[in-house]
Amino acid sequence: MPLHAEAQKPLRFAPVGLGDISDIFMRACAQSNKCKVTALVSGHAKEKAPKYEALYGISPKNVYNYENYDEIAHNPEIDAVYIGLPNSMHAEYTIRAAKAGKHVLCEKPMAISSKECQQMIDACRENNVKLMIAYRVHYDPMWQQIRKLARSGAIGEIQGFQGGFYGIKMHGWRLNRKLAGGGSLLDLGIYPLNAIRWFTGEEPDHFAAQVATKIPGPRFTEVEESIEFNMRFPSGILASSGSSYGENGPAYLSVDGTHGNLWVEPAFYYDGLKYHGTTIHGPVSGISPGKQPYQFVYEADHFADCVRYNRTPATPGEEGLKDMLAMEAIYRAAGAPIA
Template sequence: MNSRRIFLRRAGLSGLALSLPLSQTLAAMESQKDDKILRVAIMGLGSYGSRVAEAMVNSKRAKLVGLISGTPSKVETWKQKYGIPDKNCYNYENFDQIKNNPDIDAVYVITPNSLHKPYSIRVAKAGKHVICEKPMALNEAEGREMVAACKTAGVHLLVGYRMHFEAKTMEVVRQQRAGEFGKTLFFQGLSGFIIGDPTQWRLNYELAGGGSMMDIGIYSINGARYMLGEEPIWVTAQEVKTDPVKFKEGVDETITFQMGFPSGAVASCLSTYALNNLDKFYLNGTKGFAEMQPSTGYGPIKAWTNKGPIEAEHVTHQTTQMDEMAAIILDGKKPLIPVDGEEGLKDLVIVDAIYEAVKTGKKIRLA
């Protein structure tokens, strides 16, 4: 009994636990493990950074503790709003100093796409875990550099795939993997909206690395992969551009693309910056179907199958995402659908192939 008491004291449990049955004591220990908090700095205090920060207010496992921005006025506003101390605030020139800050565990990189690779690698070299917004990089080559850098540094590289944790999405995936739709042979993904300000970075090739495909089309690429549960073996694609002034060279307005899978399943997808009301996934099999509309918007997601609607409480996606990512980093949790750098890399391989298919008009085989 003495050894058990010493063990419990070292585990940090209260004296009350000494009188509990062993099963309750172990449950208390598990609960204590779940109380570990991932301390996060956000890099890039724009609109999506704001959304993530607001979501973390309600997070149980992740807390906003640091800021990285090139705009001092934003840093000052955020410091006041979220109670961030001066010592946890950095700019893009000096943020390498986070290596000396034990109060920050991870950095969420929410910058224009072209900055994902260099900034993520700097974060990794500073010894902090990297959470990077999608797309992870501009292309496969950059993505491989990021994966290698994080492995060398011994830190996690996670990608902001919030839909991988959304409840209704997870239920559709569960049903597909359980065979409830039979053999799934067709996926349709429609991803698009009419983009606004023509001067924004998403329409700047140097910053975005492309156009609608790099922003919204990647949802259909990723969705096809996790909805069908396979990796594509070929792609074809076609581009349409109705406004070459707004969508300059290298910035795609609309791309339709198709993917083929080892089972014989095919995916037919659309990515566009020219049409609204395009946020739909449709999965069809030999025994049933699933449909989601909206499928990737901020919510609530609506989903139904041939058996009826899928019901689940709507929780802010980024809140769930940050809690789950904290569990991955702190507890070693393995998610049903990966969100690591290797997952992000698979999407980049397909993006590269789609752009090659558009350029050449050929069916591109994937390794």
């Protein structure tokens, strides 16, 4: 497909799956000058599509279901797809989009296995389309500021991390192993895991982990409720983190250095980001003024620029693959099943 070279022309998206995350993404596109929603893909198109057709002026001819999805190849009003489906469907619909010649912005986790991640990367490369994983934290200006501060030497040499994402009581497909691929690690634990990897610029080489399910009943018969894991990096940096669908706890990241510390809390929600800490220059703090869906706007705009100007995304498929390899290693360390 030709590059979207006209700077003033928005990148035209077809969200695939019309759940909550796609709703947020579509609102972000409506706030962007670089992106526009021009088509829809849903397994329940008759029930869900009319709302978004009216909101965003989408023609009924641009509404697809999962059976006729491949026909997007013949629609010049679609440049890219946004994959907001359950985790186990990411690989199939990314690969089908690539074969249709459409660029792909896929939600995290990228897939439910490293094998699937590699298949997605290969398909997009073979069909000359962009693949970006939707790590919205990477595109938040305050997160970028915190990372720069941590890596600048302002807290000395980084020694370790503590992090976690607890207390989101998920239901529905996220508790179904076939659809989710795993429990709280793939949905919540991936946030501190990815942030720690992003801050260090390294890949962990040693893991220890435990999984547990404390809530009785049928809710967690297929996926773990809670997980705690430790990682060691080649430089000697140590990190401990965890996630839970049951605990009522924080979403935070602590970065510990030889001469200071940075604490981010709340860290991984759609807005409300705050941080504070001590550095060799004195105390620091910040409160993000951004409101949902601002992170999604930055994310979508970055992807649009990558397509327009033939750039590699800051969070390409390879980034999603590295997280998946780490999560597989965490599950192995815990003796837990891997999708």
